[in-house]
Amino acid sequence: MTGWDRALAGEPWYPEAPAGHGGSGGFEDPAVLRPPDLGRAWHRDFHYPRGVVPLGAALVADLVRGAQQAVRTLRLSASGGLAARFVGPYVYLGTARADPPSAAERAAALADVRGYPARFRGHWAAARAELEARLRELEQAPVEDFDPPALGAYLARAWQVHARAWQVHFEVMYRLLASHELIRDELAGLGVDGDELLRLLHAEDNSVLAGDRALSALAASARRAGLAHLFTEHSGPLLPRLARHEAAAAWLAEFREFLAVYGQRCDALGDLTRPSWVEDPEQPLALVRMLLLG
Template sequence: MTNIAVVQTKMASPAVPGFEFDEKADLEQSPAWFLDATHSVPPWTPLFGWFWINFCRHGMQYGAEKLSLPTVKGWDWRFKNGGGYLTVMLVKTEAEQLEREKRFRVTIRPFIENYDGLWRSQLDEILALYEDLKKLDLDKASNIELLDNFEQTINVCRRMWEVHMYMMYGTFTGYILFENMCRELIGIDDTHPLFHKLIAGFDNKVLQVDKRIWEFSQKAAKLGLADIILRSESADIAANVEAAPSGHGFMAEFRAFLNEDGWRMQRMSEMNMPTWIEDPAPPLTNLKQFLVKGGGFNLEEEREKISKEREAAEKEVFAKIAPEQKGWFTTVLRLAQKSGIFSEEHDHYLDLYTHAMMRRSALGIGRRLVSAGAIDTLEDIFFITPEDIRKVAINPDQYKLQPSVVSRRAEWQEWCKTPNPPVILREGFDMDQAMAMLVKSNDPIALKVVVGSMPVVRAELNADLHGTCGSPGVVEGLARVILSEDQLADVQPGEILVTATTSPSWTPVFSFIKGVVMDRGASLSHAAIVGREYGIPVLMNVFVGTQKIKTGQRIRVDANMGALYILDK
């Protein structure tokens, strides 16, 4: 009988072929490459990095071209040590800018004329694609069907990023236009408290999910489950509640809620951790925190106040504007006010949901590869690439991917030990020139989400740290330094959160903290938007807050002035 040779892979190939950072070639193409610290810190696993670099890159160029943005053609992306590095693609000639501007006046109209209808149509398309993916029973499917589902997932990811960036560029360009008008007509920008009041006080899907969890906390209290939840560690809440007489029905209802809105992971930009559907501990921890806090859902209480402040701010601003300018100013304001809504809703419906679909498909294939001996553990799937999957998926018993997995996992572990530099510059090109390049691009995502404004150091303030205002206010309290999502259960009511960045998984803690200090952030980043809705100060782009501040120190945050004081030295 002829023995069948089992193929063993050699050294692992690049995680993202064609897009690995090449210092010589890429610095010739562009003098500045910025680390996307909002999404790729800590470093991505190889499989997730492949998806992000390929399709976020594609989506940004797609959105910029579909809208014909006058000054920028989107971003180019590279993968380096688990980090995503980006550079803006400038429109190079004035003649081309003028031509693109003519087209842009047409392409932006749907956003101005029927924003809600446009977003709804895009959303319906994506949600239908998710339902198609979920129809396949991954454990009963054939290998061919599993591979087909994976290829469909790739296509859904590609389409998601097209919708994502078309909507984001259109919406956030409106925000930029409004900020420019505010500078010109009333002398304020989007770091000014008055500007923040003009765009705050709106509901969105992420906040609605938080409210549902709060409602479950109230129901748990009525059913006599509160003491069980409060005494339980996060990982034990589900089992302990299930064991209670009234707990089984409660958990059945809670899981039904998760089956609708739990297609998300604690980290927004990865796929190597369980979804809420797989592990309900994170949302149950949020529920527990609501019980600890007690009282009503204070976002609703706060929104009425913030909505009144917005109406007053609009009256104040309109009084300063000439009658002939009010019409267009109002139109652009209404589009800018959609920015916070879209920023949070796209996280829920696009990024988080798609990444959950990617994880679902990958785990289905992973279980099959483990069974066939092609990989050793289910988590190994995150250390291979789609090229590997395409090669082995139909006949996994013929392959051994362990050498590639070992090599890539070792690389990833090294990446996690050494942070990527925030920017890679061509020799002779400095940071001021790099920031000028971003400003020239007028790219709303770079300026308002990923990079943001640089803090202005004002010596007369005698502050320990400086940042930019994401949400106005002044607050003093004890700091709680949180470096990852799995530490969120440690946050206590009344503390000031100090972190690198935040995402929708962090939103519930905003209901009981006093303020936020972020190493990175911009006006349309998650913490700034949610901080404005909760009426708490947010200080961003402090850069070294998580290094200089320790949990338990008393700090004073003056977001209005962009200043932070460490009171316990």
């Protein structure tokens, strides 16, 4: 049977999987797509192009709960946030059901959004500091010394940080999107094409851009050191090849410094089968190779 056949037959997605669409606190948690869901619109989610393993279902739950919690506190529309359904290992997103906001709720939300640009920097700085501190605590924990109960507690803490990250994402994103639309409306009222806003507003620097610049700097450093041929003229793993060349020692020290800062990045979001860069350095080395070839 296919995953869809099993869903139609009422079988769980995986053994002991939750069967219903309800969740604690009234959240609409992820579940297998069932016939009653077919009257709602769903689209394949780009965050998980390869699907998820069963353990990864908790990551999807954090995403949709973050969205649903955000719209509960910013009552601008009838949307209940994101809902998720599984078809086999694949994740489909739709809109969670919710009652439309009252006039008073909508007025309060609009007042919140109008004042948010002035509060954004402080809100974002505090949330970022919180998440970075909690992530450092996880990264510095002596995991190799943990017994099974300690590992379980560590995993629970990691889930909590992941859930908090999605909460922050939607708290900030929904308010910024709403602010963007309010400005578009103001411009339209003045006879200005709303698309002009894209040229007026520019994103600030961020860690993703900083990581990309650091990768480019590594590629430039390899070229200056005469190491480009080690990346471009051979196939196979790059790290062992570089380690065999004494001339690459200084560059590898730079690379280790890069991993210490950006090593928790990954080539996929929320995919528990994909290692981070620090776990598999061949991933960022392959990107350096592409930069040298390009």
